[in-house]
Amino acid sequence: MNQSALSAFIWSVADLLRGDFKQSEYGRVILPFTVLRRLDCVLEATKPAVLAELAEREKTGLNPEPFLLRITDRGFYNTSPLDLKKLVGDPDHIRENLFSYVQGFSPAARDIFERFEFHAQVDRLAKAKLLYQVTERFAQIDLHPGVVDNHQMGLVFEELIRRFAEISNETAGEHFTPREVIRLMVNLIFIEDDEVLSKPGVVRTIYDPTAGTGGMLSIAGEYLAEHNPEARLTVFGQELNPESYAICKADMLIKDQDVANIAFGNTLSEDGHPHAKFDYMLSNPPFGVEWKKVEKAVRDEHEKLGYNGRFGPGLPRVSDGSMLFLLHLIAKMRPAADGGSRFGIVLNGSPLFTGGAGSGESEIRRYVLENDLLEAIVGLPTDMFYNTGIATYVWVVSNRKPAHRKGKVQLIDASGMWQKMRKSLGSKRKELADAHIDEITRIFGQFVEAEQDDKPISRIFDNADFGYRTITVERPLRDEAGKIVLGERGKQKGKPQPDTSLRDTENVPLKDDVEAYFRREVLPHAPDAWIDHEKTKVGYEIPFNRHFYVFKPPRPLAEIDAELKQVTDRIVEMIRGLSA
Template sequence: MNQQALSTFIWSVADLLRGDYKQADYGKVILPFTVLRRIDCVLEPTKDAVLAEFEAKTAAGVNPVPFLLRKAGQTFYNTSKLDMRLLIGDQDNIAANLYAYIQGFSEDVRDIFERFEFAAQIDRLAKAKLLYQITEKFARVDLHPDKVTNMQMGQIFEELIRRFSELSNETAGEHFTPREVIKLMVNLLFVEDDDILSKPGVVRTIYDPTAGTGGMLSIADEYIVEHNDKARLVMNGQELNPESYAICKADMLIKGQDVSNITFGNTLSEDGHAGAKFDYMLSNPPFGVEWKKVEKDVRTEHEQKGFNGRFGPGLPRVSDGSLLFLMHLISKMRPAVDGGSRFAIVLNGSPLFTGGAGSGESEIRRYVLENDLLEAIIALPADMFYNTGIATYVWVLSNRKPTHRKGKTQLIDGSSFWKKMRRSLGSKRKEICEEDIAIITRLFGNFSEAHIAMLLDPNGNEVGRKVVSQGEAPPDAPNGGKVKLAPLARIFSNEAFGYRAITVERPLRDEQGNVVVGTRGKTKGDLQADNSLRDTENVPLSVSVEEYFVQEVLPHAKDAWIDHEKTKMGYEIPFNMHFHVFEPPRTLQEIDSELKQVTGRILEMIAELSA
């Protein structure tokens, strides 16, 4: 089924629903019926053999499940004598027969339709006297695997999801990550592993703890098949939203994946893959969403299991659970001795710097950097997602860094790589094109520093740009114009993001200005600190605390001292600071010249009005 045929068919069904259903609810009917028809077509060739096997094994008192799976040649089966062709042969009993047909499926398939709340839609369609017409339309669509491959079916399903997401923009971002963002993440995930992934028969696992409708898993699979059709990617995921879970599970089923690898529930409180480790992982967790509902479970695991659990390094503030998903993914990394793992996760700006030294956020960053897990952070353009316009970043982590990356982290500013969309979708107004994805992937893969050269005409308008890698000469300036260079990719030692937060004390003085000294206990004879004069200083790890104190503090406060017992280690990644380009203000002569020109124009206008 090509895209044109798909569009024609979808809207022919939508025409039947119009009036009885809101546009935003069309997907509640079309999505489950599409899944049902595909499964019906897949099972058709083995239908008779499965029914015969079911009858024989049931009569013999043997558990028929493994035999039925073998006969079906799939990870699912149906024991009902009905199929969609037979369903439309009995118009008067269509609802009862459709219920019976659904109940004949194996447990995983029934679960999909339960999450879709398909029974409620059958009732609603029956009451509207639309059930037979809708069933008949789908029964006549040919979705047999010899006509539509698993890959094509997955793309058709994705197109359906996209269309229905667009019809309800207010909820699109909850279960739909832009395809070009996923493509970039997938490229970053696999770019250094082409040699491994090109081997015939290679099998790798991938996991998404916030799977949504399965878009990230599907695009990762497309990448592998495109580069090596003899490779196999085993997909795993977990999703909290029932409808998104049903869509994801159905998509995996359509593509021939083992749907038992897709679990339902809250990943933070109910790990559906406890103890499992994966080769690759992807995630786009919700931005800035509080985790109060699962706080008890998360804190219990943190306090009782420590580093033997998922949240050993620390806990972020309850208002944002993004870093909990980061730690969850770290816990799923395969040990380096067994080949290690790499994962990419989308986060907002908060995890880069929120929380001072000793806070949960800082301790999580400390764990990541001191264990040399962070490979790169890539800034994305704003207005990239359907439900938010805030700045977002892709973090890439690995416990199998190649030698040239060890002890270092790469920052890439991809915020200027975008083009405006012809039509906004919710908050999404920008998209990244294939060429820009390739540039960012290449910068990451080459692990090099680079600048972006902007070519400006005499009026200061940008007329072109070029990526200038380390060691390359910048392009020539246009006639009368200039070249403006801005950092694009930078490499830092992990230590560069660390600091010591020192507490600087000043002596307490009495009314006469005399220094107060302790008179009893442990503080006897010691200078007493004036709490109102207490200050803190962040000293980079690369700088000696004592030297910093002598050079930066004592010249301004000769009576100050450091309370070393209060010193804390902290980590933050001030991303934007590292890409800020200082532009000196214009000279007074330039400003004066411009003012004279403006004044001259105003005087001319006044003269014209007076004439």
């Protein structure tokens, strides 16, 4: 059964729920039952051996857990003699038996159903006299790993979440990222390390602070398994949404990852891995979402811990917390002396330029660039994500840049690399084909400037190219007679006083000499002006689109006139035809 047919089959359960449940509530039933059936199928082959081992260990009084885990070889087990097919064989006791079956799971798996609030949904289904029908429907579906592999199962979960998010007016993009975008990001963070990652027995860690359903972590694992089956990627993550967390945890459990590494809660206010550092990281934080709920915790950390905490460089405005996740990831980088780190994060356009010199956003960009952490930014096509059509950018950040990248930043404009989807999914109308992913990866890997159809698609800059000084230009205050007003006391005695109504600012590129710029650009227009150096601030912005703008000269006037004449002549002919 292919993934779309599988999703359609599971979605058909919604027909049973219609009337007793609101559409927005379907997911609360279907998602945990899908997970339950998957775990049920995964454990089926080892169930008899587990029950036999359990009976043996109970006789000897030994803790059975390590023995049961060794038998399932899955990181979880179930000690109940029941399974879904046996449950439907006893319709009169379906509720009690279902509770007993779920209670038989090992603690890590049982927590998944607690996050889904599964018991409450079972009670509600029982009261609506739907519990047996729903259980029977899921008992019929074949989710054995030999029929539906882990990758396919991940796609099923994502499809279901997307559908439930759409009908309940939630933002699906908060839960997961398009798979082809993840594949691109994984390529970008791994490509420079292919030699290291291909060594036998290599072990690396990867972390996603906004893990969603675990798609980024899964695809990173698939990439490494393809390139080096002997390599081991240990995954870590944190997720705020209980249902997404439950699915992520289930996915990791089935893939033999340590689910204790997947933390629950708000990453910004409750770091689930407070002392950990990682080799690689990936994140797609929510775009343009305010951080007012966690403002006190974030400000306290910024003010009390400074650079010993995560938010030392500065705080963005409360209306958009995406740059806080950027700082969080930087704080999670393994020190360069210990091998360093590389991460990819998806951001919207705002972090590139929002905020003038001295603002929180500018200070964060300043920290990233002055510490030579930014390797590249890739501009993606619009309409790539399920919940927004806006332009998005992948930032590639590392504290172990190769020698040829040191002091440099590569900008790649991939906004023209896309193919139209056969069917739109929410706001997602475009997708990256494999050829596009390969091309972007090649351009990044080769670290070269490039053009396509006479337009630049890759440009390389010095870090300082994005910096500027904001200087304050003052002009003298004059009295009614036009005479310059001088200060009368203190440091200002005898000095011209500024006229605040004439005060202006100029942004001087960091590579330019301020005095030379002032003489060239200001004094010819205002000979009495001066710079108040005490007010000078350093700022950074990355005007991505400006660097890829190609001027198109307007068409010749004669050509436009000729076209207009053709149109007016046609209109005149039509009017004549009507009046004839």
